[in-house]
Amino acid sequence: MGKESRARVLKDHQAMAIGRNIRVSPRKLNLVAQTIRGKKVDRALTDLSFSPKRIAKDVRKILQSAIANAENNHDLDVDDLVVSEASVGKNIVMKRFHARARGNSGGIEKFFSQITIVVEEKREEEDKKLAAKADEAKADGKKSGGKAPAKKPAAKKSAAKKSGKEPPARSAAKEKA
Secondary structure (H helix, E strand, C coil): CCCCCCCCCCCCCEEEEEEEEECCCHHHHHHHHHHHCCCEHHHHHHHHHCCCCCCHHHHHHHHHHHHHHHHHCCCCCHHHEEEEEEEEEEEEEEEEEEECHHHCEEEEEEEEEEEEEEEEECCHHHHHHHHHHHHHHHHHHHHCCCCCCCCCCCCCCCHHHHHCCCCHHHHHHHHHC
16 A cells, blocks of 8 residues: 655766755745855865854755755765755745735735755765876877867959959059059
8 A cells, every 4th residue: 555656866976955945036046056066075065064144044054954965864964065056946825915015015925935955975086086087098098199170261253353353442452553
């Protein structure tokens, strides 16, 4: 009895946490999310704890949740975690009004947003091996002496030069000289 569990969306070395109904506009939340993308989690937590933005506290909680999910649910090493993705999206919008002159009203929109943080386990040894392989590939490409750059085709001569006649201004200058 009961419902079957959903298939896992992420890879085996990734974990995720989602924060919904955060009372800030997505544009402002994305500024905070940009500061942690691609960083190691300990560095990202430090940056968020010292950030002057109000919403950084909530983002820090969500990042801590993603780290806890990685450690407890997926048996990933916390020291090797990197914030691989921090995506921000829209959520509900509360619509209010503000009384204006002559019985008119001005609209007020209060935005909510959501953030999805994905942490990924990356080992430093793997990164060094990948960098070494990339360097070797670049060196091999230079040694093989790939193709030389193509030459540009010669410029087409104008109709006046083909017929042997030059424009009057040039011919008059040649006669004076």
